[in-house]
Amino acid sequence: MLFSIININEGFAMKKLFIWILCGLLVQASAYGGELDLSGGHFNDEIEEYLAHRSDEELAKITHLNLANNNLTKIPAILERMPNLVEIDFRFNDIDSFEGLPKLDKLRKLDLQDNDISSFEGLPNLQN
Numbered sequence: 001m002l003f004s005i006i007n008i009n010e011g012f013a014m015k016k017l018f019i020w021i022l023c024g025l026l027v028q029a030s031a032y033g034g035e036l037d038l039s040g041g042h043f044n045d046e047i048e049e050y051l052a053h054r055s056d057e058e059l060a061k062i063t064h065l066n067l068a069n070n071n072l073t074k075i076p077a078i079l080e081r082m083p084n085l086v087e088i089d090f091r092f093n094d095i096d097s098f099e100g101l102p103k104l105d106k107l108r109k110l111d112l113q114d115n116d117i118s119s120f121e122g123l124p125n126l127q128n
Contacts, residue, residue: 034063075100098122
């Protein structure tokens with residue numbers, strides 16, 4: 001991993017620095033490629049807080065979001081501010097309902113493999 005040279009165990013300030021650098025680069029990269037990969041445990045409260053402080057314009061540039069393998073139990077509220085999502089990967093989480101999933105007109109792929117969803121109740125109508 002590119003950021004392994006930073007030891008986040010050296011205290012809260014270093015951990016915050018790591019998160020801000022990681023998020024800044026990821027969101028900056030999304031401006032060019034539209035992809036934001038926070039899979040494998042890289043999405044947490046601090047990352048969500050950081051994204052919440054990004055402009056709507058920046059978040060609207062994200063078209064592909066990977067939140068696989070994060071132990072999520074619900075759909076993150078930040079998706080409300082990502083209207084141009086085409087693909088969302090929620091594989092290998094603990095999501096049990098569609099509560100909180102906004103209507104995303106451009107959404108083409110929603111991967112929910114290995115979650116706890118037992119009903120399609122609450123799933124917004126998908127256009128495509």
